[in-house]
Amino acid sequence: MAILEKRQLDPPPDGREVLFLLSWAQRAGEALHGELGEGGLLTPGAARRCLVGLLGRLMELCSDVFEAAKNAYMAEAEPLLALDPKLATLEQRAAASGRLLSELEATGGECVFARAPLLRGLLERETERFVRAGRELFARLGRDRGDISRSLLGTEDFGLVTRISTGAGDLHLHGRSTSVIETQRGRFVYKPRDCGIDRELRELVRRIMPDCLGIPKCLVRESYGWCEYIEPGEVSSAAEVGRFYRRFGSACALMQALGGSDLHSSNWICSGGLPVLVDVETALSPVPRVFSDKRMFPELMSESESFLHDANRSLIPSSLLPSRLAGRELSVLLDDSGSSGCEPVLGGKRRSVLGFEAEFLSGFSEGYDRCLARRDELLRSLEGFSGVTVRRLLRDTSSYAKLLSRLHSPRALSSEESRSGAVRRLGDFFREHGAEHMLPIAGWEAECLLEGDIPYFCCKGGSHALLGGDRVLVEDFFSLSPVENARERIGRLSETEKRFELGLLSQSLSRALIPAEPGQEARAELEDFAPLEREAALAEAAELFDRIDGLLLTGPSGKPSWLTVSERNMSLVAARPIFMQGTSGMGAFFAALCASGGARAARAAELAGICLEQLEAAAEQLESAVCIPEAALPLGISDGFGGTAAGAVPGV
Structure with a gap:
């Protein structure tokens, strides 16, 4: 049967x-x-x-x-x-x-x-992939069941498997997927990838920050591992919610020191008031060389000793700060997915960081101080990461998911030419940026997508080579390996950087987009108003100036500037030299306030000078760049370099 x-x-x-x-x-x-x-x-x-x-x-x-x-x-x-x-x-x-x-x-x-x-062949191949991945999983499960039972479940034998849930991760590397294995004696997680980073990070956290961050226990095998299943747990009081966010703040400080990325809410679990990072493969990150290629614009704008460089080396790329993508919040701090277990639950209700901002910021400060005090121990701990596999995302997973959907359309399935054409444009980015030597990246992406996988990029902890699975794609892709990046970040730890990160965190919380809850009363609409008299207008301008001045941050490089809210994902980014929400528009405002005289004129002149310096630097970079991709140079007044010219050139 x-x-x-x-x-x-x-x-x-x-x-x-x-x-x-x-x-x-x-x-x-x-x-x-x-x-x-x-x-x-x-x-x-x-x-x-x-x-x-x-x-x-x-x-x-x-x-x-x-x-x-x-x-x-x-x-x-x-x-x-x-x-x-x-x-x-x-x-x-x-x-x-x-x-x-x-x-x-x-x-x-x-x-x-x-x-x-092409559909029939696709069905045949997907079935074959399922069988191969299944045989591999069950062989590994049978071979390791004793160790799994004793180490992860505290029993001699886990009995029979009652469920395998494959929804814990995307398909990678020939149809393999992270899976939750449920047995008659408990649950554990199967990870079909190198789990060396799980072991090393757990040991580092045990020594440095065990009271603030949890890392699941992991049985590491060659090219795969079995990890402890973490059950989300409710907290018992508002005070415990506050303690969770204090601990999470400290965990964020450690992730900043290590250079973690892609640490969005789906990778965290709140377990008994302790934040647990359950997906650790991006806890360290390499730095791609292409992002600092001095031949290109706008890469020129991110050179060292600039505010943009400081922002790129901050918590902004970590996915720990509030940021919205595809209608949902990515950060643990304000997660609104309703499905992740990352936030503390009190009395059946999920509690975000709102109301606990002070605890979170205090926790970050305390965690940062601990990393600073134990800098040497952190640096020694990095030695164990040199040979582990570290994942690196090059494009949003959602963009790959859209491409996969396109590959399953009737048109794409009508011929091999149509299907190949759907992924052919993956190489356009590298061609436009004069980086044809990186086309193997697009080739790997196409190969994975045509097979039905989300492309998986990685590197070894001590290497500069970009890998697709275990295949070298670009030999010298990274300017800093994951270990080198972490070592540099730990070396940069300072009171100056801590103040910068705390300012960034504080602004990200105060300026986050928070959707109204169902049933919440709409805010009153603006009423008709008469034009302001000069004195009233100057008073409002002065109030606005004070607010903008209060948002000025100085990065570790010593360069001051502002953060603005990106329309792409409602996250904070370094202000660009453009008119709307940029330093060109702010500079014009500061110059006008300075010209009006008054108590703030001198300070307005200082801030206008900061803006002018950035505009002039942008103009110089445009002049010296060897290549300027068309998409990198919008020319509009409000959102492009037309506004830059208007701000930098007198009389324009």
Whole structure:
């Protein structure tokens, strides 16, 4: 009898076409019968759920093609639906789904494979990938079950596996995925990657900051590992919420010292009032050489001894500060996803940092002081990271997800040429920046995406080479290895940098975009107002000036400037030499206030001088740059270098 049968599936009325894909899942079940069948490692229910998971992956491949077929059926029955298929009722969608399933079964899939010839091969390859990854997982599980049971679960044997949840991570490296393994004696996490960094970071934290940060225990094996499962836990009082954010502040200070990146809310768990970093593969980060290529503009603007350089070396790139992407907040501090366990829960309600800002900032200051006091010990701890694998993200995962979706469209599946064309533009960035030697990066991205994976880039802790999996893509891609970057950052620790980071943290919290909660009263709209008299206008300008002056930060390099809110993801970025929300517009405002005289005239002249210095530097960099990509030089008055010219050239 098959492990998964049709009678065990209950798809929605408008999604019954998934039953056509059952034969591929059953084929995978036969190939894995020794592992999934009677006498294997899994309960019957767990085995079925594994194959249902494969069905879900196969359905993702077919979704657009199936949807196009159903839309055609609905438009045939009701021509108005050709204008907008979303207007269809559930009954109409269910009828189209039933018809599609009937035709799929009657033609063996040819009714869609004829229009998307590559789809059948894609289904075959995805099934084969599932089988290969499954065999590898179960072989490792059987080999290590004793160590897993004793070290992670405190028992002699974990019994049978009751569930494998693969939603803990994206697919990488030939269909492998981080998975939560549930057994009769407890849960643990399977990570199909080099886990040396998990071991080294846990040991570093144990020595430096065990009271403020948790790192899961990990059994490290060659090219994979088994990690402790961390259960989110509620806190018992508001005081404990405050202690959590104080500890998290200290953890942020350690991550700043190490150079951590991509530390968004999905990588953290609040466990008993302690912040636990459950995904540590970016706790150290290398510095790509391309970002400091002096031949290019705007890379010239980020040279050392500049405010932009200080901002790039701060917590801003870490994803620890408030930042919104695709409608959700990425930071632990204000996480609003409703699904992560990163924030403390009190009385069933998630508590953000709002109301606990003082505790968070105090914790950061205390953690920074601890890193400063134990600088030598931190530096010695870095030696163990030289041979570990460190992940490096080159593009947003969401952009890869969009490309994967495009690769599953009917058009992309019509021919190999169409499918290859969907990823061909990945190399454009390198061509535009005069970096053709980096085209192997785009080649690796295309190879991964065409296979169905999210591209995985990494490097060794002590190396400058960029790797795609275990393949060298660009030999000298990084100007600083992860260990060198961490060593430099730890060496830069100082009271000056701490003040800069605290100012950055304080501003990021006070200027964060916080969506209104459901039912919250709308703010009053602006009323009509009469033009201000001169004295009233000067008074308001003076008040605005004081606020802007109070936002001025001085980086460790000694260069002062401001942070503005990026419209791209509502995060703080260094102010650019443009008119709107930039130093060109601020400089014009300061100059006007200076010309009006008064008590603030001298200070306004100082701030105008800071802005003018930045505008002149931008003009010099434009003149000396060997290459200026078109996208790097917007010319508008408000958002481009037209405003720079207006601010820097008298009379313009």
